[in-house]
Amino acid sequence: MLKIEDLQARIDDKSILKGLNLEVNAGEVHAIMGPNGAGKSTLANIIAGKEEYDVTNGTIELNGEDISEFAPEERAHSGIFLSFQYPVEIPGVSVTNFIKTAINETRKAKGLEDMPAKDLLKMIREKSELLEIDRKFLSRSLNEGFSGGEKKRNEIFQMAMLEPQLAILDETDSGLDIDALRIVANGVNKLKSKDNAVIVITHYQRLLDYIVPDFVHVLHDGKIVKSGDASLALELEAKGYDWIKQELV
Amino acid sequence: MELKDKLLSSYVAFENRVDTKSDVHDIRSEAFQNFEALGFPTKKLEAWKYTSLKTVLKQDYSIFPNKENNVEFSDVKKYFIHDIDAYKLVFVDGKYNSFLSETTHGDFDVCLMSAALNKQKYKAVIENYFNKIAKQDNLTSLNTAFTEEGAYIYIPKNVEVKKPIQIINFTTGSEAATMLQPRNLIVVEENSQVQIIERHQSLTNNPVLTNAVTEIYADKRAFVDYYKIQNDKTNASLVDNTFIEQQSNSVVSVHTFSFGGNITRNNLNFYQKGQHIDSILKGITIIEGKQHVDHHTLVHHIEPNCESHQDYKGIYDERSTGVFNGKVIVEKEAQKTNAYQQNNNVLVNDKATINAKPQLEIFADDVKCSHGCTIGQLDNEALFYMQQRGIPKKEGKALLMYAFANTVLESVKIPEVKQRITQLIANKLGVDIGFDL
Secondary structure, three states: OEEEEEEEEEEOOEEEEEEEEEEEOOOOEEEEEOOOOOOHHHHHHHHHOOOOOEEEEEEEEEOOEEOOOOOHHHHHHOOEEEEOOOOOOEEEEEHHHHHHHHHHHHHHHOOOOOOOHHHHHHHHHHHHHHOOOOHHHHHOEEOOOOOHHHHHHHHHHHHHHHOOOEEEEEOOOOOOOHHHHHHHHHHHHHHOOOOOEEEEEOOOOHHHHOOOOOEEEEEEOOEEEEEEOHHHHHHHHHHOOHHHHHHHO | OOHHHHHHHHHHHHHHHOOOOOHHHHHHHHHHHHHHHHOOOOOOOHHHOOOOOHHHHOOOOEOOOOOOOOOOHHHHHHHOOOOOOOEEEEEEOOEEOOOOOEOEOOOOEEEEHHHHHHOHHHHHHHHHHOOOOOOOOHHHHHHHHOOOOOEEEEEOOOOEOOOOEEEEEEEOOOOOOEEEOOEEEEEEOOOOEEEEEEEEEEOOOOOEEEEEEEEEEEOOOOEEEEEEEEEOOOOEEEEEEEEEEEOOOOEEEEEEEEEEOOEEEEEEEEEEOOOOOEEEEEEEEEEOOOOEEEEEEEEEEOOOOOEEEEEEEEEEOOOOEEEEEEEEEEOOOOOOOEEEEEEEEEEOOOOOEEEEEEEEEEOOOOOEEEEEEEEEOOOHHHHHHHHHOOOOHHHHHHHHHHHHHHHHHOOOOOHHHHHHHHHHHHHHOOOOOOOOO
16 A cells, blocks of 8 residues: 655755655554654655655655655545644634535545535544544634643544545654543554554554554664564563664664 | 825815805814825824825825716625625715615614714714814824715614614726715714624726725713725725724724725724723734735723723735734723733735734733734644645635634624625635635
8 A cells, every 4th residue: 555665855954764665555554663863753744745854765655656746635635644743733723624624625636525514423423432522622623722632532533534544643642641542542443444554653562552563663763674563562662772773783 | 286285276176065154164174274284194104104105195086076976786786795684875986875875864873974964953963073083183184174975873872773784985986096085973872782884895996095084982881893894906095094982881893804905004093981991903904915904003091990902813925014003002090901902913925024013001000901913924834734634735724814813703793794704715815615613
């Protein structure tokens, strides 16, 4: 589904990704771990199409199509969803109206009519129940004054509404207490299917207790330096990242 | 001939037409002398430092359009808030248009200034209120000197006017360039309520200069809710001079929506002459091209225990320019004043300019006065977030701008006005997403 080859990227002349390869197939869960500054969030943002980064080499293919030149919204329309590490506050736009606009703009891009209000409401009801979101919450301004946990839960709610093919969860576990973590992970697991895929970016093993990965990759200094199965995450949790850095020397 | 000379020399003709043996004419004559001495404002005046009328004054305006010009309702319907039942005072090229208007003389008067100035019935109100709070500055004096037509609204005590009143000034462009000087008087007595919507609209691209003066008196416990919709052609300039006097426990709100025109200058002045008064001044400015909008507000807190709330939002694109000058005076006696002022601006283009100046003069020591002013750009992180959720950049920008301006829209009390403004914003931003935030 997603195929990244020799991806190199920089921001303001600072090289961040230095030849990264990654392949994700439908039905898989990949975890990307690594120390601070390794380039984890950069990778997520580049896949989503953030314009501040300069991609200097390599390709990003989604279902065989090179999406490197796609605008962020076009990537979203193709089924890429990024759960932000720091979701942006947008005062004056309610959660419901934001998601309604997002869904209808995506449908418009596909040549479809707006989703009928009745269907939309039904879907909102189902998905908000899945994530144990209070209905009142949905009429509040998007992310404004939300707690860290509420913001992340709201990200996964949007993911549930948009039903992406490829979801990238960028440190979705940060700022979550254990109950919120369980709810969010449960939501992600229920949305998993053989047709979609998830990339989980995290520092810690904790989230991976709930969302069990098929593959774990270690990102260090702009490259994937080690890959393995779920047990690699446990090893990292126990030993830290230093041993990998040493292995590289 | 320069415009000033043209105005001065045409005064004889004006005097041949109006009743010169009246008290009102004494006021006119005095104002005329005042204008003769002061002339038009120039950038040398502090209050006009950032707004130059120079190019606007160069046009050869017809001062008294003499033709009766009619317009078809179907052609101008879109400029009305037509989906509500309303009283209407419609002027075409400065002349009253009875066909498009709907006046009343029932429990209250919604009619014409020309009638009010000439009929015995209105004499007392005119004597008590006409030109009592309008400033003696150059442009207000000019308007006063040529006072002839406009809206006259008189609401006696204990009347809640159920339908809003729309005041619309159309310019047909049948003259190469037109100058208009509408003069409005609105008196709302104790316990009465009224809602007013005002608009100036040019129907062609010929230059227009409107120098309007509106005086509003809100007596004890009166409620006045006023909306100014400014979305004119790019050759139409407007100087709006509005003066509001409030008595105890009255609430007056003025919303100014400035979406288009050549030069738009809003001089909005509130004088609080009692206690427990609330004055609300709100505005949304969205302009582009070389348009210019200048908001000069004044809230004069004279008595204790009063409040004022100002919230002005501006979005400036291309080479447009904006000015916000918010002056708040709190007199020594005006203890326990709560004065709030907020002015937020977004410059969409780095060629756009805003000059923002809060001006607080506080002589009392037990008051709460706050002001905040921001000038920023659109939040790119928010834009990326929206795009990531599938909302294209243009729509995302529009949504952000709309959300930014929304705090002003929230206090609009007439749903149809709110809807219209929302639509105008969407049109301006070139999007067709239904914003019902």
